[in-house]
Amino acid sequence: MQCTAYAHLSEEKLKQLRKIEEEFGTVLVAYEKxxxxxxxxxxxxxxxxxxxxxxxxxxxxxxx
Incomplete structure (x- = not known):
C-alpha cells in the first residue's frame, strides 16, 4: 500500500497539464512522487x- 497526495503545481505547470489534457481529450491527475x-x-x-x-x-x- 502506498499513499499518494495530489501534486502541488505552479500556475505554469498547471497550464502545461491542461494543454496536455486538451491534446489527449482526457483528464489527467498529478500526484506527488x-x-x-x-x-x-x-x-x-x-x-x-x-x-x-x-x-x-x-x-x-x-x-x-
Missing part, C-alpha cells in the same frame, strides 16, 4: 507492529 519504503531492521518492524496494535491503525515507514 511517493517516497521509497524504509528499510527497517527486524526489531524496528516488531516495534512498528506493536505501535500499530496500540494505535489501532496501519503504519507505513518511508525513507526521508
Amino acid at each position: 511517493v517516497p521509497a519504503f524504509a528499510a527497517l531492521s527486524d526489531d524496528e518492524v516488531r516495534e512498528v507492529r506493536e505501535k500499530e496494535k496500540k494505535l489501532g491503525k496501519i503504519l507505513i515507514a518511508y525513507e526521508q
Whole structure:
C-alpha cells in the first residue's frame, strides 16, 4: 500500500497539464512522487507492529 497526495503545481505547470489534457481529450491527475519504503531492521518492524496494535491503525515507514 502506498499513499499518494495530489501534486502541488505552479500556475505554469498547471497550464502545461491542461494543454496536455486538451491534446489527449482526457483528464489527467498529478500526484506527488511517493517516497521509497524504509528499510527497517527486524526489531524496528516488531516495534512498528506493536505501535500499530496500540494505535489501532496501519503504519507505513518511508525513507526521508
